[in-house]
Amino acid sequence: MTSLLLYQRIAHQLAEDIRQGVYLPGERVPSVRKLSQQLNVSHATVLQAYANLEDQGMIRARPQSGFYVHHTPALTAPTPDIALVERPALVTRSSIINRMRDAGVVVGPDEVVITHGCVDALQMSLRVLTRPGDLIAAESPSYYGLLQLADLLGLKVIEIPCDPDTGLSLDALQLAASQWPIKALVLTARLSNPLGGSMPDVRQKQLLKLAARFDIQIVEDDIYGELMFDQGPIRALKANDQEGRVIYCSSFSKTISPGVRIGWILPGRYREEIQRLQTFSTHSACSVTQMGVAAYLENGGYDRHLRSIRQEYRKNLSAFQLAVQRYFPQGTQMTRPTGGFILWVSLPARINTKDLHALALEKGISIAPGLIFSNTEQFNHCVRLNCALPWTIEAERALKTLGELAVQLCRQAA
Template sequence: MKNVNGTFLYMKIANSIERQINDGVLRLGDKLPSIRVLHKEYGVSISTVQEAYYYLESKSLISSRPKSGYFVIHDKNCILRSPKTTNPPQEKVSKDACDLFSNFYQNTRRHGVVNFAWALPAPELLPIAKLKKSLHETIREVADGGTNYDTIEGSVDLRRQIAQRTLLWGGNLSEKDVVITSGCINALSLAFMAITEPGDTIVVESPVYFGVLQLANQLGLNIIELPTCPIDGMDIDALRTTLKYKKVSAILIVTNFNNPIGSIMPDENKKKLVKLLEQYQVPLIEDDIYGDLYFGKNRPSTCKYYDESGLVIWCSSFSKTLAPGYRIGWVAPGRYMDKILKLKRYHSIATNSIFQNAIYNFLVNGRYDHHLRKLRTTYCSNSHKILRGIKKYFPEDTLVSNPKGGFLIWIELNEKVDTQKLHERANKYDIDFCPGRMFTLQNQYNNCLRLSFGMLWDEKVERALQKIGELANEMINEAEEIEVLSN
């Protein structure tokens, strides 16, 4: 039942309670009013209150105890301290740094491993039965069984759906602005090839997704890593100074729910950033692959929204939300459309039409939005669980990013913990994650790590998290013993 403003009644109640929890009015362990009380107080049905409580439970904010009612299980103070804005050095690095983790995709495939490493949704969270149905339907209907080449730019139906969805952040793209790619990494690859030449310099956040480092390195680009805040993202002043003194060919930023640092660039900064682009005529590759996975009410905006001169190349995909293996992503290349189309044709000709049509079916029937709502709730719930776990199990001085979306968390441990060694130890317990060193070409973030919480959270995951914490504590103790001995 919706009220006048179009919000469901139960959501109104749930939002009020959530606000009180976040403001510290309701605290960890507090008992919530009984369903009967709220039913009278709000003048709504019992089932509406129940629904509100179920919703809060699904977000891991409250929990029911048999015969006792509902209790707050979320500690607002559990929002641990964030790491400081990074301050990456700019030393010459060996090009081989990228190879450090080149076997990453192979190693983490072992069976039975608790996988905090991959920035991917676990299959259990995906609507696989519905996707299969959509595929079967597509195969029956598609012309010539999909054996033909599609157009270079890809399915017009799917592109229109993608364009329509930009309304969620105020975008007004049309299908003509969008090109389908083989996942987001392929969109980034085409974008880099369109706007840079070997020897050019690009600017990225620090830490930065290792795939970007590997790709840029392979293309012979020089990489400047800029200071980045775990809350607001890239330091715009640092960027301004860089643009003033260096010739930069491209900037790449994950604006929303950054991988790995979890930041979300405020609208004001997005606007400032786009102005800088225009001033220096430098294109921005905006990797917005996590943008749809917000925990709050609204989808965050993009730099593309502020882009009037076509300098923003907006990239994303369905890999973090629907089906990584289908390899369907897209790019809205602004003024670089012609170049992107040529590059796609030269390097791979076309994208297969079956997956495009299957995803189109999924979108046009509203199944995607339904799935996203569920997925966001799960990720939000997991974010609370992982934060609680880190507070409980990890060393006290641990700093963490505070994700407002996506399913990645960035952790800074005591400097005594070398996370590459921690990684080796964790591997022995069949636990995998990404050491911080993967996310930079400089010698830094050796005490950091990235955890993914895109899984079905269960006892095994909880124990694995606990084990990482124990191993970290163990390493600190060892280091302190050595210090004592050597004094």
């Protein structure tokens, strides 16, 4: 079974085409409609692939004409010291252990399993916990990659409502668990995607009690955890796990670079099963990259980098929020993230953001419409904005244009 999701395979092939010169810098890649027809996949899948390539800095949208190859070297970890390369992979595990202490988690080197990114970690976790046909629970709205991963593994997903301020609805989870045999719950306790919310410590403990009552195993995706603006108040869910019920997954792809595919699992009670599964994995993290990242973590460069991007993202989010408040239709609501670079915007219900996406793309503006974050249609009026790019005059113009397009759609639907 392939370990790549459908949207990842599409993104990977396009990225390879770009590297091989099939599409040159400045050249247009196929439109969403054309590529979906060529590959016989949904528009949502192509949108996910293009969002992935945008995150890697490989493509950019241009006014009136779609997506083009964008040649910008991605931020990567520094070149490792030769002496470090000769040291065992324990260096990376030790570095991760030190990072985990900041999240409130204390583990030993033998409890850390290195993976090829966070999606690989999530996939192995779910393969250990479930079988095709099983039911899992997930936050709603949810990370689109998780929805595709569940489909790839033949799993059914029940979507549990999530609040930007308090996290997963425990009442809704309890109701679902009392009616259906939920094998596992996948959630992000710190800075969920796309809401950007976090679950307070007291609710984390309540969740673990509920999971124990119904014997639900938990997979925690903490890929954004180190981007919290204030590190003290909220720890990882794994920090409160006394039973080994939580399998913790994370990666450096959101903090160092999308190209740094080094992730890890803290498997808890499932260590042997995860290690056995990894033995047959088709992916393994490059040892040289591991050593480079380890050096970056140990010499203080990573901490300086985190402080810098947290400050930058905080400023960007504030600027984006003010622009949405100023330019978007009356009745628009948005989240107030306490970290990261994602802003979730709820437009008036009569707007379909799939239409907004098409209009925006004609203006060279790329957004992630709400339809890709759920298997239902309940978020069709929502949009996720990526605030990682610097706030500039051009960014404000783009938000103003996006708001004007949303106002236009509002009037047409009235």
